[in-house]
Amino acid sequence: MYEIVMPQLSDSMDEGKLISWKVKEGQKVDVGDVIAEVESDKAIMEVQSFKSGVVAEINAKEGDVVPVGKVIARIQTSESKNEKVVKTPGTTVVEKPVAKQAEPKPKAPVAKHHSPQETINISPKARARAAQYGVDMQSVLQKTAKDALHVKDVEAYLREHYFTPKALQLLDRYGLDLAGFTLNHKINEAEVQEFIDKNETPLPQPLSQMQKAIIANVTASAQKPVYRLYEHIDAKLFVEHDAYSITAWLIKIFAKVMMQHEAFRSRLQNDALVISPNASIAVAVADKKNLYMPVVKDANKCSIAEISAQLQSFKTKLKANSFTAADMQGSSFGISNLGMLGVESFDAMINKMTRVSQR
Known part of the structure; x- marks a missing residue:
C-alpha cells in the first residue's frame, strides 16, 4: 500500500491545508497524476502520485489542516493488490493475507451500568x-x-x-x-x-496558512535591529531609460554591487558565513490580503530585459495566486519599493535573513 503524506513544501512548514482533492476513492491514478492541492505557509502546491494504482482511501477532508508527514491518502498498487484496507473509528489498518486460523469464540460483551448510588x-x-x-x-x-x-x-x-x-x-x-x-x-x-x-457580534475570519506564515515572519522581523541610512541619488538616468521600471533597474544595480561586495551575499549559519556565488534578490509584491517576496534568481547574470520579464511574471502569478514555494527561496537581499505610490521614504520589515533596501 503506497501512502501519500502531507509534504513539507518549505523549511518552515509544519502543517498544510488540504485545498482540494483531484481524485476520488476507487479512481485509478498513474505516476505523475495530480491528486490534490495543498496550501503551505508560502503558496498553493500540487501533490502528485509517484506510483500507479487505485485510490484505496482518502484520510483528510478539503479544508483540513494536516501536520507534515501525516497520511492523507493511500493508493493500492499492483504489489499491494492482495492487501485489504480496514477502517475503524480513528484507526486505519492494512491487512495482508495470512494462513487461515481457527478463530476463538468471541466473548459476550459485558454492559456497564452506573447506579444512582455510585460515586461518579x-x-x-x-x-x-x-x-x-x-x-x-x-x-x-x-x-x-x-x-x-x-x-x-x-x-x-x-x-x-x-x-x-x-x-x-x-x-x-x-x-x-x-x-x-x-x-x-x-x-x-x-x-x-x-x-x-x-449584539453586533463580529464574525471571526480564520487565517490561511499563508497569513499565518506572514504573521510569524513579521513578528520575527520586528525583533531584529534595523540601522537606517538615507541618501539621495540622481534619477535622471532612470528617466532616460524609462522603458524599464525603477524596480527592475534597482535589482540590476544591486545585483552588480552584491557581486563586488560579498558581504551582501552572505548569511550566518552556525559558526560560519555562507557566501552565495550569485546575487539573488527578493522583491516585495502584495495583493489585498497577502505579502509575497518572490526571488529574481542569479540577477547578476540577467539582462535588464530578463529582469523586467521576471517582474512581469510575478504580477501574473500574484493575480492568479499561483506562487510556488520555489519562487520564494534563495534570496540574500530584498527590495521593497513604494515609489510608484508617491511614497518618498518608509521603513520596510526585514524578511528573515534577507537584507532590505527601500526607495
Whole structure:
C-alpha cells in the first residue's frame, strides 16, 4: 500500500491545508497524476502520485489542516493488490493475507451500568457548570458513557440538548459562549441570529496558512535591529531609460554591487558565513490580503530585459495566486519599493535573513 503524506513544501512548514482533492476513492491514478492541492505557509502546491494504482482511501477532508508527514491518502498498487484496507473509528489498518486460523469464540460483551448510588468522578469545574444550569449528572453520564466527567462533557450535553444543529453551526462560526443564552428551551438558528444582530457580534475570519506564515515572519522581523541610512541619488538616468521600471533597474544595480561586495551575499549559519556565488534578490509584491517576496534568481547574470520579464511574471502569478514555494527561496537581499505610490521614504520589515533596501 503506497501512502501519500502531507509534504513539507518549505523549511518552515509544519502543517498544510488540504485545498482540494483531484481524485476520488476507487479512481485509478498513474505516476505523475495530480491528486490534490495543498496550501503551505508560502503558496498553493500540487501533490502528485509517484506510483500507479487505485485510490484505496482518502484520510483528510478539503479544508483540513494536516501536520507534515501525516497520511492523507493511500493508493493500492499492483504489489499491494492482495492487501485489504480496514477502517475503524480513528484507526486505519492494512491487512495482508495470512494462513487461515481457527478463530476463538468471541466473548459476550459485558454492559456497564452506573447506579444512582455510585460515586461518579466529576471534576470541580464540571460540577460547578452542571449546578449552574441544573444539569442532572446521571443524564450526562449516560449520554457520554464515561467513568469520569469534565466540563467539556457537560458543555457538549448542553449544546446538544438546547440547540438545533443549525444553531450550533452559528454558535461555532461566531465563537459564541453558551452563557449568552437562557437554556430553558430548544434554541433554533433564528434565535441565535437575532442574538448576533442585537449584539453586533463580529464574525471571526480564520487565517490561511499563508497569513499565518506572514504573521510569524513579521513578528520575527520586528525583533531584529534595523540601522537606517538615507541618501539621495540622481534619477535622471532612470528617466532616460524609462522603458524599464525603477524596480527592475534597482535589482540590476544591486545585483552588480552584491557581486563586488560579498558581504551582501552572505548569511550566518552556525559558526560560519555562507557566501552565495550569485546575487539573488527578493522583491516585495502584495495583493489585498497577502505579502509575497518572490526571488529574481542569479540577477547578476540577467539582462535588464530578463529582469523586467521576471517582474512581469510575478504580477501574473500574484493575480492568479499561483506562487510556488520555489519562487520564494534563495534570496540574500530584498527590495521593497513604494515609489510608484508617491511614497518618498518608509521603513520596510526585514524578511528573515534577507537584507532590505527601500526607495
